[in-house]
Structures are given as structure tokens and as C-alpha cells.
Amino acid sequence: MKLSLDLSVVFPALVASRLLLALTNLPDALKHDHQLSSPLTSYLNLQEGIYLFKNGIDPYSGGIFRHSPLFLALFTTILPTSRTVASVIWTLCDAVGAWALVQIWRARQRVSQTSRDGLIAGAYLLNPYIFLSTLSLSTSPFENMLTLIAVMFAAQGNASPSLLAAALLLHLSLSSVVLLAPLILLLASSPVSQLASPRAFAKNGKNVAPLVAEFAAYAAILSLASTLVSGGWAWVPQTWGASLTLPDLTPNCGLWWYFFTEMFDHFRPFFLMVFSIHLLIYIAPVCIKFQYDPLYATFILLGILATFKPYPTMADPGLFLSMLAVFPEIYPYLRYPIVTTLLHLHAALLMPLFHHLWLNQGTANANFFYASTLVFACANGAALTDCVWAGLRIAIGEPQDGYVVVQE
């Protein structure tokens, strides 16, 4: 079977089928799902906030609404909030994301069209983690879209739009600040695959400072805009603060919630600090090791974020897995892709099942669901470590009989 995937045919077909799915009543069934939307991205909370805002009540005074004021501005002025329109907008977000992913691929290959374009769009639009998340109307598709747009502009060398997208992303999800370093490296070098021929970072680092300054300026302007919109600084502890202090322990597919439900209160600040800093410590090593291929460093950091961030949804690992399609050169060097796939299969079946047993059927308890999120974390970790291995291993060349590569 020869796969002839022409983007001009595949892309509209995929988007149309996604739209059809989005317009069924699936979203109503999925919008309460804890794995697909977290307290920070839930559609129900968003609606609540918009309602309060329209009625002149500060939505941040409650403790339910944790979305960025930018969403408030967007949904109260420009976009209507009916469910059908929301489904269409959310699906279009994914379409833009898929298009950006194709552009990233093209920029990496330095060609204007390839035969894999359709496959890459499909890898994003048909990824169940992503499209279920979109169907549940969680706002994580917006985060994914902004991530991909920021990376796309960076890969194309457009500094300002890329940094603007990154600043917007920072407002939607504080943890994505992790991506800033590889994005700036990417802007300063090129997206072309250098994995097979590592070398020191060649471009001069002088234009890094202005880029950081530009990003800071955008972020500051957006913060001011947010303050103007919401009429005060109350949004800061409610949105960004939530990622750092974890006030809402609603179960999700990540690793934080259970840990902090079990913790004695006097240890809480310490472990919050440990967990938050843990996310940051990966930036430097990954960026240094993959300094010759910052796009790959971005990809790895996305995987780390998806595994360890405070309020993840299924869309976060989904983005990491879909992005794997952009790096076909590493496939022969993956050590255990089948194990990773099976782990993901198990986790993807176990999580909804244990969630159901615990909260609907009542025969299991929180430990069951937590165990399944651990399987999910193992699956993500396996994918991540295998990608790091393959990305490094490719530089040593084809495997030869009688020789083994070991890690010191």
C-alpha cells in the first residue's frame, strides 16, 4: 500500500471530519472529563467566569475561574460563547495547529512541499489525545496552537511574531516559560536537522539579549492589558499563582494532584518549590546538549512539560507525540517504540476505566486512578527518554556488527 497523501486533499478532509465530530453531542459527554480538561483549562469554568464578568462581578474573587483575562477579553467582545460556535472555533484551533506543524516540518526540510505533509497534518488532527481534548472544549488546544505558532515563526526566522505568540502562551500557561530558551536559540540559529552532525553553537549570542527584552516587553504589555481587562491584579494569583501553589486538587492525568492531597500542610510550600524548580532544571542541560538543533530541544522540553507540569491535560502529551512526526530521522534509533506504544495503550484504556470505577461506579478509590496516571507518566517518560537517546545516538552513525554504544 503506497501512501499518497496530498496536503491539499487530506487537510480539508481531516478538518471537515473533525468539524463533523465536533458538532455531534460528544462535547457534552466529555466536558466533565478530568483527564481532558484541568481546572485551568475547563470549559465549564470558563463559562462561569464569562458569566460573572458580564454581570459585573470580579470572576477572580471566587476561586473557580483560573483562565487568563485574555480569554475574558476574547470571549466577551469578539467571539460568541454558544456551544456550537465554540466547537467550531476549537476545531479551527487544531486546524491552525496542524498547519503550523506542517510549516515547521517544511522549514526543517527547507522545501516548500513534501509528500509527508498530509501524514504530519494527520498525526496532529487524528491524535486521539488531542482531538478528544478539543472535543471536551478544554482550552488546551489554544495553548497547543500558540506553542506551534511560536515554534513555526521561530523556525521561519520571524522573531517578533514568534515572541508575541510565546508571550501569549505564557499568559495561558505559566509553565510554558520553559520553552523560551530553546525558542530564542531557534531564532538565533536554524531549524534544519543537525542531529547527525553535532557541533558547538556557531551563531553569535549577541542578539539573544534583544530577543529576551522583546519577549519581556510583550509579556509586560499583555500583563497590563490583562489588568485593564479584569480591573485589578487579582488575576495574577488566580491564574499564574495556581500553577505555583496548586490550590485546586481536582484529579487530572498529571503527577502533582495526588502527591499534594496526601501531604501534610507544613511540607506543602517546600514540595511546591521542589516540584516547580524541578521543571526548570531541565532547560539548561537540554539546551546545552542539543545546542546544534534547538528545534529538537524544544521538542524534548515539550515532552518534559507534558509529563511534569502542574495541571496537564491529555492534549499536552498529545502535542509531544504528534510532534514526533517532524523528526523521522530518529525513528531507526528508537530502542523500544513498541513498549512505549503499548504503555500508552494501557494508560489510555486504564485511566478512563479507573476514573469510572472510582467516581461513577464507586467500587475503586483514588489510588486506582493515581496508579493509572503513574502508568501514563511511565509511558510519557519512556517516550521521552527514548527520544533523547535516539536524538543523541543518531550522531554516532549506523549500528555496526560487533560494536555497541554505551552511555558513560
Next chain:
Amino acid sequence: MDRIRALLRPAGDRNLNRVRRRQALLSALTRRIHLLKITLFCVGYLWMLALPSPRLGRGIYIDENALGPGQVNTYWNWGDVANADRYLELLEGLRDSNSTHEQRAEVLKMEFLKLGIPASTQNYVFSSSTGKYEGTNAYAVLSSPRTSGTEAMVISASWVSRIGEEDGTLNLRGVSTVLALANFLKRYSLWAKDIVFVISDNHLDGMQAWLNAYHGETQSNLQAAELELSSGVIWTALNIDYPGHSFSHLGIFHEGINGRLPNQDLLNSFHYISKWTGGVPVLVYDHVESQNTAPSWIPAEYREELHGYSHRSNTILRHIGYQARGRGSGVHGLFHQFRIDAFTMFGLPATGPHGFHAIGRIVESTLRTTNNLLERLHASFFFYILATPDHFLKIGSFLPSAVLISVAMMFAGLKIWSDSAWIPDTSAAIEKEGENNGNKWIERIRPVLPVLGMMISTHIGGVALFYVLTTAWFSHNQTIASILLVAILATLSLRALLVPAEDTRAVAPVSQLLKALNLCFASTVISITTVVNFSLAMSLAILLGIPLSLSSPSKSLPLRIAKFTAYLGLASAWIFASDEVRKALWDWEILRVWFAPFVCIVYTPLVLQAAFVCLLPS
């Protein structure tokens, strides 16, 4: 000491040692993987055979201290028995006058109202592909004198008994027990929860309609009137089934729909109360332990054990029959979907010695016990197999059996997967070069996407099959339709013969990859099902374990077709069990039991994939 150190830190390059150690370990494992696989299969199946053994499992105990079963004086007395008899006369009159559903429910409602308990009726109509089911439920709510009515207990009886698997025997004594209990219970002020009395129409559909209305659930094929009376959250429900004149034992029926079981504490409390308060022996289900029929040449101590084994295996087989099909063993099973712990006490028909007096006291005492609960029964007492009323298997003593088989299948799949990437290089050049070692391997590519496409299309075919089964056309011409469906399935599958054989030196054969992924996926399905419905997982392990591991392509066409026919039989022979199919579809349409869709969408496609493996070129 030095020797230990030398063992732990051998001389030479550390990395080289590590690589050698890893290679030795890996080759030791891969060389023995067949042995490992066979061992796992054997242990798994033997474990399944050992489940009824009296040596496995342990005696029952009460985990929730608040229950305190059998710690109260009961007040149900002969006067109440006389009341029950009077109600029974009334019901017999209703039966003999061939009254309609509405008339019956109206009379029952009036009886509750006469007692001063608010009561009402509810009409419902289910429409399904096999016809309409209608009826009228009667129910009454006795408000708790002590609390605000946020919690409730249910005492129910269905109009039709479960005896003889719904042959139409009426549950008249069960219903009169409920009425007499209503009369009795309202005289006491110690109830901390509302008591809801439900007389549901027919056997299962009435209660399904009532529960849906009570919990505000909508079901597309159900038209049910809203309930006029309501109460709080229902915690426990006792369903009374007393079809005979008298009874000798009380049987516990506990399986809910979709394999859900009630908390075992409830069953254990009932067991204690029945034994010590009521003096009635308890059974699991309705089969009494038979005489020991083991041959006499077996030594006495083994005879006892063998007898125990055979009795327990009967019980466990019935359990598997109810749970695997997700059917539930009675009206109580419908409560479980709303998180209500419930079971049916079944009065085993006999000439004596027990009657209304015993059952009234037992229900009264059981209600007092559940009345004590301050929180829901929550301890992890939901995963068990009752082997006898006072002996059960814990999760740890039955779960591994199915999991071991799924692990064996996973190993087999992974082994085939890794094998498929390599082929021994037997080209002439190599043979000349070194005669003594033929282990030169060349790598080949594995086209996964077409295989995945094949697997997904079988599952989509399963969805289509299920859709056809639920149409009215199928239920009207079941025999012809079944033959037609299997014929279509077979012809569609035979297209796999047309897949051209590729050069196996460059590309791994599709059949090999399909088998690998098929085994891995089947293993995942089995291990995940164990937690939600162990009996189903166990049946799958038996039906899929060995057969899927044995599927293989072959050279000759007749052999390929023969193998394919065998697998096709395994995949779709169930369709000719027309009664079973009709029941499973009824369960799906009326009670939302997902066994029928599961078989169509998961089981049949999995076996069909194995059938493809036999058809595809090697």
C-alpha cells in the same frame, strides 16, 4: 570477601562488562521465552482450575464496624405474619381476576395509602427492536422520623419472580412480605433513613424504569412517567424474591449488570443475621449442596475435598455465567449502576420449615443493620468471588490467573514483533564465507500502517455487525440473517487471500506483524478487563489465549482455508445461539448492558484478525 567483591566488580573495563552482562541476560531471556510463555500459560490455566479449591480463599468477616449485624432484638411477630397472609389473599385475588398492570398497581398503592404511607404509581413503556414492554410500578416512601430524609434504603419485590430464569412465576409472597413490612416498619421510630417500598412490574424492566426516573436519567427508548414522590440518596436495597409456599434456605443473588458486585459487607451481614437471628441456612444462588458422590475408593480426606471442590465449582461457574455476560442475576443488579449496594434474598421453594415469620425477622434485622451506617460502605470489599456463603476468594487469589495469561500473550506478541525485524541471511556468498556460523542476520522493514489499517477495519466491521444486530430486520428474520451475516463476514475476510506475497527478505510479512500486534492488543484487553469484570476477562483468556497464539500462515491453500474456517467459527459461531443473542440484545437495549457490543466490537474482530493471519501469505 574478596570473592564476593570479585563477583560484584569483575576485572576489566566496566562498560564492557556491563554490555556483556546485559547481552548475556537478554540472550538468556530470549532463548527461554518460549519456555517462559508456556509456563505462564500453564500456571494461569491451572490457577483458574484451582479457584474452586477449598484451600484457596478465606472465611468471611465484617469489615465495617458500624454494621453490627444481628445485635438487635427483633419485633416482627405472628401478628405481622397474619397480615402478610391477608395481603397474600388479596394478591391471589388480583392474580385470579387477570387484572391489568394499572389495576394491580392501583390496588397496591391503595394498600400503602391505607397504612398512612404516601404512595404513588408510575407507568412506563420501553420500545426495543423486539417489541414494546410496558407496565406500572407502585412505590411508597416512609419518611424517616429522625432525619431530614437525605438518605434512603429500598425494600423491593418484582411482580415476576426470578425462579426458572423468568418462566413467569409470580413473586406473590415477596410482594406481600413488602406490604406487611410497610405495615410493620412504620410503627417504629428508630429509622435514620427513609424507607422506600417498590413493587416493580414484570421482572427487570419495571425496576429499570423506576430507577431511571428516580435518578433523573434519560434513556432514549424509555418513556416513563416522572415520580411524584422522592426521597434522598439510596444507600442500600434489599430485593425479596419468595415464589414458593415455604422455603428451606435463603439464596444470595448478588451479581449486578456489567459485572458490578455489591459491597461484600452487606452480604456478610445478611449471612450472619439469617443464620443467627432467623435460623435460616444461607446459600449462594439456589443450589443445595448435593450428597457426596465421589467414588468410594478415594481416601476419606480427599473425598471431602473433592466434594467441596465440585460444589464450589458449580457456584463459581454460575457466578462466571452471570458476571461475564454482564446480565446480573436479578432485580438487585439494576441498583448497582447507581452506586447502590443491593442483593436479592431468594426463598428456595420447599415444603418447609420457614415462611413469613423467618423472612420478616431477617429483613427487619438487616434493615436495622444498614440503618446503622453513618457513611457508605466503601472499604475495598467490591472485588471477590463467593465460593460458598461463608468462604470467599480475595482479589489477590483470583486476579493473577487471567493476568498471567495476558502476560504470556504479551511476551509471545513481543517476541514475534522483534523476530519479524530480522531474517537469517542464507545467501550463497555468506554460506561460502563461513560454513560453521549461519547466524548472520539482515534487518528488514516492518510496514505497520497497513497492519493497523487491517486491525482497525475489523473493529469497524464489528461496529457495523452490531448495528445490523440491533435492527428490527435482524430480530424478525434471525436465522436467515445470522447465516447471511456470517457469509458476508467470510467473503469479506477471504479478500485477504488476494494480498500479494512480498519479498520477505526486504519486508516483514504482513501475517507475522498482524499476529504480533493482535496478540499484544488482545493481551491489553484481557489485563484491563480483569479489574472491571473478572469473569469476562477469564472467559476471554480461555477463548483467546491459546487460539490467538497458535494462528499461523501456511503454504497450502486448503490448509489455509481450513484454519480460517476454524477461526471464523470461533469468532462468529455465537450468532447461531439465537436465544442467547436475543437475550444479550434485550439486555443492551433495555438495561444498557455492554456485553453484546463488547462481543461484536472487541471479541469477534480479535479472532477475525487471527483468521486473517492464517489466510495471509507467509
